Amino acid sequence: MASYEWFLIFRAMVGIGEASYSTIAPTLISDLFIRNVRSKMLALFYFAIPIGSGMGYIIGGEMSKATGSWKWGLRVTPALGIIAIILLICGVREPIRGEREGGIHITNTGWLQDIRALIKNRSFTLSTAGFTCVSFVAGALSWWAPTYLQLGFKLIGSDVNTLDVDYKFGLIAMVSGLIGVPLGSFLAQKFRVYWSSTDPLICGAGLLISAPLIFFSIITADTNTTVCFILIFLGQVALNLNWAIVADILLYVVIPTRRSSAEAFQISLAHAFGDAGSPYLIGLLSEALKFVVLPSLSLGGSTISVYSDIVEFRSLQYALFVTVFVQILGALFFFFSALYIEKDKALVELAITGGSVSDSVHIYNDETESESQDDTFGT
Numbered sequence: 001m002a003s004y005e006w007f008l009i010f011r012a013m014v015g016i017g018e019a020s021y022s023t024i025a026p027t028l029i030s031d032l033f034i035r036n037v038r039s040k041m042l043a044l045f046y047f048a049i050p051i052g053s054g055m056g057y058i059i060g061g062e063m064s065k066a067t068g069s070w071k072w073g074l075r076v077t078p079a080l081g082i083i084a085i086i087l088l089i090c091g092v093r094e095p096i097r098g099e100r101e102g103g104i105h106i107t108n109t110g111w112l113q114d115i116r117a118l119i120k121n122r123s124f125t126l127s128t129a130g131f132t133c134v135s136f137v138a139g140a141l142s143w144w145a146p147t148y149l150q151l152g153f154k155l156i157g158s159d160v161n162t163l164d165v166d167y168k169f170g171l172i173a174m175v176s177g178l179i180g181v182p183l184g185s186f187l188a189q190k191f192r193v194y195w196s197s198t199d200p201l202i203c204g205a206g207l208l209i210s211a212p213l214i215f216f217s218i219i220t221a222d223t224n225t226t227v228c229f230i231l232i233f234l235g236q237v238a239l240n241l242n243w244a245i246v247a248d249i250l251l252y253v254v255i256p257t258r259r260s261s262a263e264a265f266q267i268s269l270a271h272a273f274g275d276a277g278s279p280y281l282i283g284l285l286s287e288a289l290k291f292v293v294l295p296s297l298s299l300g301g302s303t304i305s306v307y308s309d310i311v312e313f314r315s316l317q318y319a320l321f322v323t324v325f326v327q328i329l330g331a332l333f334f335f336f337s338a339l340y341i342e343k344d345k346a347l348v349e350l351a352i353t354g355g356s357v358s359d360s361v362h363i364y365n366d367e368t369e370s371e372s373q374d375d376t377f378g379t
Helices: 003-032 035-045 048-067 071-075 077-091 111-120 122-155 162-191 198-222 225-239 242-253 256-275 278-296 304-337 341-352 357-362 367-377
Strands: none
Touching: 003 035, 003 242, 003 256, 035 162, 035 242, 048 071, 048 122, 048 162, 071 077, 111 122, 111 256, 122 162, 122 198, 122 225, 122 242, 122 256, 122 278, 122 304, 122 341, 162 198, 162 225, 162 242, 198 225, 198 242, 198 304, 242 256, 242 341, 256 278, 278 304
């Protein structure tokens, strides 16, 4: 079997482990902490996404530079994984589901019953759709932005060093995560006191703010490198407002015994239709757009190589504009979820405190909705 095929197999196995960790870890946090302390712990946990991604660019690039081989950028990761395993074994205990919240009386239900109840939970489904849009944009930018920036900087005559661009983009991802993730959590905790639907509104606002910033960063890649990097940084900060808040939303609109299923469902959708699919879709669209861009450009006095660079740049630019529309769509999902989040959160609190299913009529006046909660409580 070819080395590339083995690489794909082992990379898929790594992905399975990462997916399992991402599903279970937030639910452990939910069982260890409650209320604002949980929000802070989730913000700390979700530092891993932007900071880890940024470190990947920086460490991978530096290892490649030091060793002369890109493979050493990947060989560093097993050592970090071993450290994580040791810390988990030595420092993490298995908590009792719902113990800190007083919901240990809630019985477990089957996986299919969990999924049926989650689909009926509009706050969960809409916030999951919004989170999928966030993942779509994050995946597309992490994969294609360095390549796009290299093409743009090359067209304006800047000295292009692939590792240098990767390093700067990785640094932007790290710093924007350091600012954006805790900022989102801080804003949510501060304004949640005044508006119960604050969380999805902040998520939606973050996407709406990020959309024009990303749009203009795409526009300026072939005109001004400094402005382009600043806009990417600000756009990433706004995008990163979502990570910890979305996890917090899931934990308080889903009962404790169902949260692992909810995490698995949300992460599966976010990866399948978000960061796993977006790089492929953007690449496919970019290749298709070359046949549109090519006839519209005039060769003039340009050399064939320059002309080829322009075609590559423009086709990728138009393809990346899709991320802007996806951000607007994600904002709409979050805004719609704000309409239901107060009621869904109240139902979970009712279940945790031992309220009966019939009590949900006081929260939902609609008879059909109150009947649907039979699955939600799992009692």
